[in-house]
Amino acid sequence: MADKPIQGEKRMFMTGNEVCAYAALAAGADIMYGYPITPQNEIMHYWTRLAPKHNRTFLQTEDEISAGFTTCGGVLSGKRAFTATAGPGNTLMQEPMSMAEMMRIPAVFIIQQRGGPSTATVIYSQQEVTMTCYGANGEGLRIVYSTADHQELYDYTIKSFNTAWKYRFPTFVLGDGYQAKMRESLTIYDPELRGIQMVDTYPLVGLPGKAGADRDPAHLRNTYNTEEELYEVVKELVGAYEKFAPEIVEHKTVECDDAEVVILCHGIVSRAAVEAIRELRAEGVKAGMFRPITLRPFPTEPLRAVVQKAKKLLIVESAEGQFARLVLPSLYGLTTPLETIYKPGQGITSDEIVKKIKAMA
Amino acid sequence: MTTATVLEPKMPVCWRQETKPHKFCPGCGHGDVLKALGRAIDELGIQDRVVFGCDIGCSLLSWDFFNCDAIQTHHGRTTPVMTGIKRARPELICIAYMGDGGGYAIGAQHLVNAASRNEKLTVILANNAQYGMTGGQMAPTTLPGMKTETSPYGRDVDATGNPTLGPEMVAAITPASAYVARGTMANIPQLTKMMKKALQNQIDGNGFSFVEALSACPTNWRMNAAKTWEFVEKEMTKYFKVGELKVPAAKQEG
Numbered sequence: 277m278a279d280k281p282i283q284g285e286k287r288m289f290m291t292g293n294e295v296c297a298y299a300a301l302a303a304g305a306d307i308m309y310g311y312p313i314t315p316q317n318e319i320m321h322y323w324t325r326l327a328p329k330h331n332r333t334f335l336q337t338e339d340e341i342s343a344g345f346t347t348c349g350g351v352l353s354g355k356r357a358f359t360a361t362a363g364p365g366n367t368l369m370q371e372p373m374s375m376a377e378m379m380r381i382p383a384v385f386i387i388q389q390r391g392g393p394s395t396a397t398v399i400y401s402q403q404e405v406t407m408t409c410y411g412a413n414g415e416g417l418r419i420v421y422s423t424a425d426h427q428e429l430y431d432y433t434i435k436s437f438n439t440a441w442k443y444r445f446p447t448f449v450l451g452d453g454y455q456a457k458m459r460e461s462l463t464i465y466d467p468e469l470r471g472i473q474m475v476d477t478y479p480l481v482g483l484p485g486k487a488g489a490d491r492d493p494a495h496l497r498n499t500y501n502t503e504e505e506l507y508e509v510v511k512e513l514v515g516a517y518e519k520f521a522p523e524i525v526e527h528k529t530v531e532c533d534d535a536e537v538v539i540l541c542h543g544i545v546s547r548a549a550v551e552a553i554r555e556l557r558a559e560g561v562k563a564g565m566f567r568p569i570t571l572r573p574f575p576t577e578p579l580r581a582v583v584q585k586a587k588k589l590l591i592v593e594s595a596e597g598q599f600a601r602l603v604l605p606s607l608y609g610l611t612t613p614l615e616t617i618y619k620p621g622q623g624i625t626s627d628e629i630v631k632k633i634k635a636m637a
Numbered sequence: 638m639t640t641a642t643v644l645e646p647k648m649p650v651c652w653r654q655e656t657k658p659h660k661f662c663p664g665c666g667h668g669d670v671l672k673a674l675g676r677a678i679d680e681l682g683i684q685d686r687v688v689f690g691c692d693i694g695c696s697l698l699s700w701d702f703f704n705c706d707a708i709q710t711h712h713g714r715t716t717p718v719m720t721g722i723k724r725a726r727p728e729l730i731c732i733a734y735m736g737d738g739g740g741y742a743i744g745a746q747h748l749v750n751a752a753s754r755n756e757k758l759t760v761i762l763a764n765n766a767q768y769g770m771t772g773g774q775m776a777p778t779t780l781p782g783m784k785t786e787t788s789p790y791g792r793d794v795d796a797t798g799n800p801t802l803g804p805e806m807v808a809a810i811t812p813a814s815a816y817v818a819r820g821t822m823a824n825i826p827q828l829t830k831m832m833k834k835a836l837q838n839q840i841d842g843n844g845f846s847f848v849e850a851l852s853a854c855p856t857n858w859r860m861n862a863a864k865t866w867e868f869v870e871k872e873m874t875k876y877f878k879v880g881e882l883k884v885p886a887a888k889q890e891g
Contacts, residue, residue: 307725335724338750342717345710349721352708353688357725371711481706482722482729486685488653488704495701497709499693 281330285465292455295426296360296386297322298464299433304474305384306355307333309346313365314398315453316388320360340365344372344385351376351383352496354479356437358384362453363392366404366411373446374412378498380513381480382440386433386449388456391621400453401621402543405598408450409572415510417517419447419524420572422542426462429455432569434467441475443520450571452594454544454623521573528567529582531557535564537633538586540579540603542568544623545592551626556633563633568602576606583607588636589614592629596620649675651684653704660698664865666852667695669822670763671702673850674732677832678705683840686730688722690715692739695769695854699734713744716751719758727757730839737764741777741801748847752807755815755844759835762803763852766873773857777801780876785857800876807847808882814844817883821851823870824879831881843885851877 282302290298296319300308308327310320324334337343343359350357361369366387376383389404391397410416419439421432433449440447467474480494487493500506528546531553532538539549546567556563566582568575583589589612593599596618607614617624617632648657652675661667678684687705691697692715700709710718719731740748740762751758767785768774774787778800782791808817816838820828828850835846851873855865 309721309724333724335720337717337720338746341714342720342747342750345714345717346721346724348710349718349723350725351721352718353722353726353729355725357721372714375710479726481688481708482686482726483706486704487706488651488684493653493701493704494706494708496707497697497700498711499697499700499709 280466281326282464282466284469285463287461288464289459289461290426291318291457291459292426292429292451293318293388293457294322295429295462296433296449297326299430300358301326301330301332302464302467303434303437304356305332305358305437307335307350307357309335309337309343309350309357309359311337311340311343311361311365313340313362315390315456316360316362316386318456319386340368341371344369347383348372348376348381351381352480353482354477356477358386358437360386360388362388363390363404364395366407370407370412373418374414375498376446377414377417377513379496380444381446382444383446384436384440384449385446387451389450389452397621398453400594400623402452402545402594403598403620404450405571405595406601408448409602415514416572417445417513418572419443419445419570420450421448421569422450422571423455424544424546424567426455426460430462430464434472438472438475439524441477443524445517450543452544517573524570525573525575526569527575527578528569530565532564532566532582534562535585536562536587537564537590537636538582539563539565539590539592539629541565541592542571542599545594548624548626548629549592552629552633555626555630561633561637571602574602574606579603579606580610583610583612586612588612590617590629590633590636592617592624594619594622594624649679651675651678651703651705653701656701659702661695662856664853664855664862665695666765666822666850666854667699667763669825670761670828670850670852671699673820673825673828674761674832675703676829677836678703680833681836681840683730683836686728688719688729688731690719690731690733692735692744694736694738694771696734696736696739696763713739713747715739716744716747716758716760720751720756723756723758730836731758733758733760735760735762736769737762737766737776737778737801737803738768741803748807749810752811752815752845752847755812757839757842757844759839759846761832761835762847762849764803764849764877765852765854767854767857769854769857773854780872802877804847804849804882811845811883814885815883816843816846816885818881819849819851819877819879821869821874821879822853823851823866834884838885849877851879
């Protein structure tokens, strides 16, 4: 890397998509491959403006399938490569994402969720949770960070490159249309200044030396011939994933120590939940929040610890139970009463949460 | 007194001996097409710079064929994977190897757009007029009247169109710096020359290079050796004309 595009620390007021472009730049990303789809377009717009000034490159591909596969190619060649998509583009990109799981290609995918199914809306939702965590055929061997604000978009976009290259699983930053398009304040920074060392990248093909003479060739495949062979391969992948999971999982709690009602939510909805907790506490209602930051792997143990102390649970999401389907297996065996607010494709306000929790009392 | 002569098969040097004999069916054209490619790599001395990509379908069986770094990917997606590598590491020689299904059906958008963008890649496509690995279904290149598992009464061009003329299409959409040719497993020296020119075009940084190689599938064609050769040489060449379609001006011979 010739220069440091982000020097020191700087307070900025900008859109989430702009944040992602700056974060990728700060993380030392070499190349972005992308295809336009709303609401992630401005990640490409800003990247294409910033990248050439810092000796980084971009290719606009013919579709999202190609964007995903070219990203895999860039990573295989040893570069810090990434892409971004949403909605129907995320659907198309499941094929290369699946290859990245099988071959442990440390590609970074930024997803800004829009409404679904299909074309739906271009605005906002939390309806890409299942697809981002468990899309395509396979076992969902991915790492998914669900961000709540612009600071996190910056922090976790940088982090996603390190997680991907450290553990060699495809890594996702799961934002949404609101985060993508709205402006808010954040601090952008040179990661090194905060003690964040970027994990070195390395080529998986195009290795030095003559194959067959100086070294064995790198022969990478994702096709296997027998059930037994595939079983071994997948068991090894799952084993590695489960081994690393405890190091990867992240969550946040708010006012959970004495909470009688715990709100379970993720992403931007947690901001409504935090406000609801403030209002409820002012009225003497002991409310708290548990928020997984990693949706994959899922922070099961800390969630159970919080839930065991609570009298009631409320799952809140801008989807029809996609997040709940991640939560419920973690609650197996517990009998804490649970209610839900499901609003597929719609935002959620603190008032709605307050009203619901009062009705639950 | 007689002197015994040991005749060793002349394999391209870049072939990986440990994975030979190869995994293709007896009589399959892939071995010959890959022989031409191997000789071209040898003659150009680029083995240590080549990254070889192959598709799903029979071409995937070439994933460990060469003493070159290689990656096996998905139907028709070999082109974007190689594009991704080439864009990130322009010093590498990227070869995307696929069949007619991967190039002209499921992966057509990638071939068309890589060609339109004049990606500095070499795409080699083996055309055996049907889908081999999935059991002999109709392909874009299936000849009119040809029987396959999904055209059991013969391909009806009124219902399914005419065979795709890949090199002609690629020649039409690429700039003058591209190299486009159609060779055949029936003429390995000529096919080797085409492969060399296609690779040289990438080495020179000129642009996209594309070679379709007429190939054979005696297994799914249900043909013996003699009939297979007759089909490749006489029937396929009626529709798929062998020769160079586009040669960068400065490189034109004679």
